[in-house]
Amino acid sequence: MLLSMYLRRFDRLRIVCPPSFRLLSGKPISNVDGENHRCQEDQSSYDQKTVCEALTCYINDWQKALEFFNWVEKDSGFTHTTETFNRMIDILGKYFEFETSWSLIKRMTGNPVSLPNHVTFRIVFKRYAMAHLVQEAIDAYDKLDDFNLRDETSFYNLVDALCEHKHVVEAEELCFGKNVIGNGFSVSNTKIHNLILRGWSKLGWWGKCKEYWEKMDNEGVAKDLFSYSIYMDIMSKSGKPWKAVKLYKEMKSKRIKLDVVAYNTVIRAIGASQGVDFGVRVFKEMRERGCVPNVATYNTVIKLLCEEGRMKEAYEMLNEMPKKGCGPDSITYMCFFGRMEKPREILGLFGRMMRSGVRPRMDTYVMLMRKFERWGFLQPVLHVWKTMKESGDTPDSSAYNALIDALIQKGMLDMAREYEDEMVERGLSPRRRPELVEKSLEETLVCG
Known part of the structure; x- marks a missing residue:
């Protein structure tokens, strides 16, 4: 409610504020009769969470987001933090406004509460990679000495961003090719190989994934929980869920303790290959072994139930989630919407979703x-x-x-x-x- 009030007020202010002043100055806003006084009264109500939520509302309109970002600082007295700057930089990057992003990063360095961190540049790497600006992402990494952030974490973030957004060839060249980046630190061989393996999976090059998995064995790269989780996911997505189940059994024989991500992959794979009841059985097993299900776990089981038309059981699972301290998210409800065929039933569940505070x-x-x-x-x-x-x-x-x-x-x-x-x-x-x-x-x- 508080956020909605701020957004409504901001929309009213935009109407009376001349467009030419919107991005650069908040002064015209403060001159509107009565508005300045009300803003001062509510000034203490602005906090980091509220501002981040407001920016999220404008995620599909970077100009309006930037307008709000500047206004809340200049006219309400709010001091932007690293998190609010990061949120704004992410929105700008979505629309390739990289020059403006760097100007904000420069602003961040002027205040101890808003210094750039690893998340800041992880966002920058991600947005460059999504725009297929690989060299620009690498150049951004090279600038990190200026921020005392050119370290192992940033290198992993760079490689991960490239692999996540289908530039695995360039990432592999960066790590193992002729022009390897010179770093003053060592990186985990297993972790880097895991990132590359996941990169090939993002491209959907299943043959290359198999080749790389075998290459890890040939080169003596130790495979850990994450290696198996990634390759199980590859087997599931490539239409071979039974092979993912085989890997699951191999992990158990090696006494590798599964985490929630691995269990989620196994539940999806075994549900696809052997049916939802076997998936539910693994779901119960993970709880018995002390691994707490997360929202993705429930979503996986609910999706399997919905696909089998077992809507009553899916609803029971939905009702169970809050009681287990794991509230549903928008993906949970989309599992239901995807299988429903009655408009009134869909609108009823949509209403329940909104009333429960789940943001679509x-x-x-x-x-x-x-x-x-x-x-x-x-x-x-x-x-x-x-x-x-x-x-x-x-x-x-x-x-x-x-x-x-x-x-x-x-x-x-x-x-x-x-x-x-x-x-x-x-x-x-x-x-x-x-x-x-x-x-x-x-x-x-x-x-x-």
């Missing part, structure tokens, strides 16, 4: 709108859209396209055109739709 991801909203659109129901689409806007979430292009398609389906071309124009104003690219193009040409001819 953007793909949750899109999934529901697309589902209702396929069934030809416009009102539920509009309800989901309204809920999304009231929650302070900024729609992305997928959400806009889902709404526009639903409106076109019902012949509401004028309204669809309005939302398409809104997309363009926000810098998003709508899909080409013959219905809207024809309408536009017809209007042009009439006006002419």
Whole structure:
């Protein structure tokens, strides 16, 4: 509620604030009658968590996020921390605003409570890798001496970012090729090989994964829990879950103690190869061995139950989660939404989700709108859209396209055109739709 209040106030302030001042200055805001006084009254209510949540609401609109970021500091007296800076840098990186990101990093160094840390540059590496700017990511690593962060952790973060975003070839060259980065520290051979192995899995090159797994044996690289967890996941995703189960048994024979990540992989694999009941059996085994399930564990079991049409048992699992101190997340509810076929039942569960405080991801909203659109129901689409806007979430292009398609389906071309124009104003690219193009040409001819 507190966050919603701030967001509503900020939206009102944006209306009266001249656009030319929005990104650089908060002064016009403070001159609005009455607003400055109210901001001062609520000043103590702003904290790091609230500001981070507000920025998350603007994750699909970097300009609005930056506007809020500057405003909350200049007009409310809030002092940004390393965490709030990191959140803003992540949003900027999503839209390739790297120059602005570096200007914020420079600002961070001016205050002891906002100094850049390993997370800051992990975000930078990730965003460069996602933009396929590999050399820029490496150059960023080379700058870390200036921040006293050029160490083993940062090197792992760089390699992990490259592997995570399909630049495993470059990562392997960086670690083992001719132009290996000269570091003043040693790295774990097993950990680096695990990152590379996971990188090949991200590419879906299953043959290369098998080759690399065998290469680790040939080179005498010790395989640990994470090695097995990664390769079990590879076997599951490559359509060979029974081989993942075999690896699980091999781990047990070697007395390797499984953690929650390994168990989650095993439950998914054994559920796919031998059925949900065997997955539930492993779920019970992990609890008996003192390994506490996390939300991903419950999601895995719930998904298996939903896929088998055992919705009652899935609901029982959903109700059990809070009692075990493991509240459901948006993915939990998406497991249900994916199998439900009754609009009223979906809306009921969606309402329960919102009331429980679980924040939907953007793909949750899109999934529901697309589902209702396929069934030809416009009102539920509009309800989901309204809920999304009231929650302070900024729609992305997928959400806009889902709404526009639903409106076109019902012949509401004028309204669809309005939302398409809104997309363009926000810098998003709508899909080409013959219905809207024809309408536009017809209007042009009439006006002419």
